[in-house]
Amino acid sequence: MSESPPRPVDVSIAILSWNAKGYLRRCLASLFRPQDPDVLKAWEKAGRPLRSFPSEGVTWEVIVVDQQSLDGSPEMVEAEFPEARLVRQAPNLGFAGGNNVAYRHATGRYFLLLNSDTVVAPGWLTELIRYADAHPRAGLIGPKLLNPDGTLQYSCRRFPTLAAGIFRHTPLERFEPKGRFTGDYLMREWDHETAREVDWLSGACLLARRDMIDQIGGLDDGYFMYFEDVDWSYRAHEAGWEVHYTPTPAVLHEVGRSSDRRPKRMIVMHHQSAYRFFSRNSAFGKNAAGKLLLGAGLTVRALLTLARNEGIKWKARLKGR
Numbered sequence: 001m002s003e004s005p006p007r008p009v010d011v012s013i014a015i016l017s018w019n020a021k022g023y024l025r026r027c028l029a030s031l032f033r034p035q036d037p038d039v040l041k042a043w044e045k046a047g048r049p050l051r052s053f054p055s056e057g058v059t060w061e062v063i064v065v066d067q068q069s070l071d072g073s074p075e076m077v078e079a080e081f082p083e084a085r086l087v088r089q090a091p092n093l094g095f096a097g098g099n100n101v102a103y104r105h106a107t108g109r110y111f112l113l114l115n116s117d118t119v120v121a122p123g124w125l126t127e128l129i130r131y132a133d134a135h136p137r138a139g140l141i142g143p144k145l146l147n148p149d150g151t152l153q154y155s156c157r158r159f160p161t162l163a164a165g166i167f168r169h170t171p172l173e174r175f176e177p178k179g180r181f182t183g184d185y186l187m188r189e190w191d192h193e194t195a196r197e198v199d200w201l202s203g204a205c206l207l208a209r210r211d212m213i214d215q216i217g218g219l220d221d222g223y224f225m226y227f228e229d230v231d232w233s234y235r236a237h238e239a240g241w242e243v244h245y246t247p248t249p250a251v252l253h254e255v256g257r258s259s260d261r262r263p264k265r266m267i268v269m270h271h272q273s274a275y276r277f278f279s280r281n282s283a284f285g286k287n288a289a290g291k292l293l294l295g296a297g298l299t300v301r302a303l304l305t306l307a308r309n310e311g312i313k314w315k316a317r318l319k320g321r
Contacts, residue, residue, distance in 0.1 A: 010109060012063060014103065015114050016098040017065065020071075025076055032062075032084075034120075051249075061085065087101060099203075108210070110207055118252060135242070139211075139241030143251050155204065158198075159234065160185060194247065196245055203232075208232075271301060
């Protein structure tokens with residue numbers, strides 16, 4: 001007897017897994033067993049009580065796409081969270097490709113990207129879906145993200161500019177006039193306590209409307225890592241959809257807990273993705289000379305960023321002596 005297909009739900013939650021077993025377990029526990037000690041400890045560390053939102057019949061499914069983890073992550077999911085659907089994916093397709101795999105298994109009218117290094121609160125989906133249903137032209141919706149210590153994480157931003165790229169996370173940042181360009185990029189002038197339309201949203205926790213995906217397509221799997229959320233937001237705007245930020249619910253997020261194991265490779269990959277985005281969506285991509293200039297500029301920026309990170313490491317080592 002063949003297995004019957006899954007029944008449609010309101011939200012399909014996609015979680016990618018790559019050698020982050022502990023974080024993945026905590027994330028899944030926050031979804032299925034919110035009173036888990038690790039979950040409670042995370043909210044306590046953030047200095048915020050675990051807030052429960054009223055749950056009003058939102059149905060959801062969890063799809064975990066494991067991309068060749070070697071730390072026992074898939075076995076842990078099977079043993080501890082049979083409620084989740086596990087998809088073993090080889091080879092590793094990166095963030096965009098892995099989430100597109102999850103989407104092929106999804107039945108929800110909404111599709112939610114959720115990083116394995118996040119922690120959510122009970123009833124949070126009801127709050128998010130209530131907002132999405134009230135704003136039918138919002139193709140992408142993102143909640144407030146908090147750092148592990150409870151401080152605000154700048155998860156919604158303006159589209160990146162040349163000025164922000166020159167100063168942000170490079171040795172030149174000390175010369176930036178009062179952090180003007182970086183602050184504008186991160187929208188620091190606003191307290192992030194009200195809902196509003198924005199340019200783009202972090203893919204760490206990002207709700208997408210199926211109708212939008214049917215129109216513009218899923219994430220561009222030409223991006224292995226980074227800029228896929230910028231690109232998706234850009235394409236949504238181009239197609240006439242709105243991109244919304246909402247301050248409730250709040251989700252805890254520990255940035256880069258998988259990618260920070262290979263920082264040099266991630267810096268290179270970040271700049272490769274930046275080249276793909278700007279060469280396709282800016283004046284630099286209109287001719288060969290512009291693309292050459294863009295490539296050269298991003299290569300210099302990557303080298304400066306690598307130098308900055310090495311300098312930070314050496315300073316830390318000297319202080320530790």
